[in-house]
Amino acid sequence: MYLVIGATAHFGRQAVEELAAAGVPVRALTRTPERAGLPEGVEVVQGDLTKPETLPPALAGVEAAFLVLQYGMDVAPLLAAAVEAGVRRLVLLSSGAVVPGADQQPDVIAQYHRDVERAVEATGIERTFLRLLFPAINSLTFAMQLQGGDVIRAPYTEAAFSAVHERDVAEAATRILLDGGHAGQAYDLTGPDSLTQTEQVRILGETLGRPLVVEDLDPEPVREQMSQFMDPAFLAALFDLMAGTVGKPAPVNDLVEQLTGHPPRSYVQWAADHRADFIG
Secondary structure, X not given: OEEXXXXXXXXXXXXXXXXXXXXXXXXEEEOOHHHOXXXXXXXXXXXXXXXXXXXXXXXXXXXXXXXXXXXXOOOHHHHHHHHHHOOOEEXXXXXXXXXXXXXXXXXXXXXXXXXXXXXXXXXXXXXXXXXXXXXXXXXXXXXHHHOOOOEEEEEOOOEEEOOEOHHHHHXXXXXXXXXXXXXXXXXXXXXXXXXXXXXXXXXXXXXXXXXXXXXXXXXXXXXXXXXXXXXXXXXXXXXXXXXXXXXXXXXXXXXXXXXXXOOOOOHHHHHHHOHHHHHO
């Protein structure tokens, strides 16, 4: 049995679909099974990482699990239940902000994810980390702005990312779960190109057939506004990460191809796949 935790999130949902397509038994953990909408044949179970008593039934008989966790989540109960259940392999979706080999990470985002990685390592279960810095789904934040016109307003519009398609991440996780052979590895996954936010918006405009315009915003007022409903330390780390990419091409590698057997999907492909999200 293969378990996906975070099965209704973008990465988790697509991993469930990939595992189901591979013809293996799949179990999906969600707090609201009635709203999961997952493929036929998938065993959908109710569970909540904040309620440890719900976890042992979900982990019973599980050989390998893909962990897609919410930032800030306490993973200790989950990992304890995985050890008790005899899970043999874990694939963790982590962050590309993690600095390898650093005892003290540079910000709260990197520190949280490295702490989770260390907790996974401490279980003794075979593990692999998939680290992402700026996944392509971050562009979905533009969708609400496009409902009111053709102008995208954002800070750091010249920040460059090698945006990763979530389907590539799901395929990579699936191959590792099914095949093994990646014990102890940490893979920084990238897309095929380094693109600034301005270039991403241009591609979205071409996909939508709309003359989109980018307006660069002063970061400080944006951060102040967002801090009213988001953790200020998290925001500071996020904005610092973005600022650090301005004027610098993002790293690009071939790890997606090594893991999946095909080149990573382009941002053009991502935009086409998500066209409906920007016109609904």
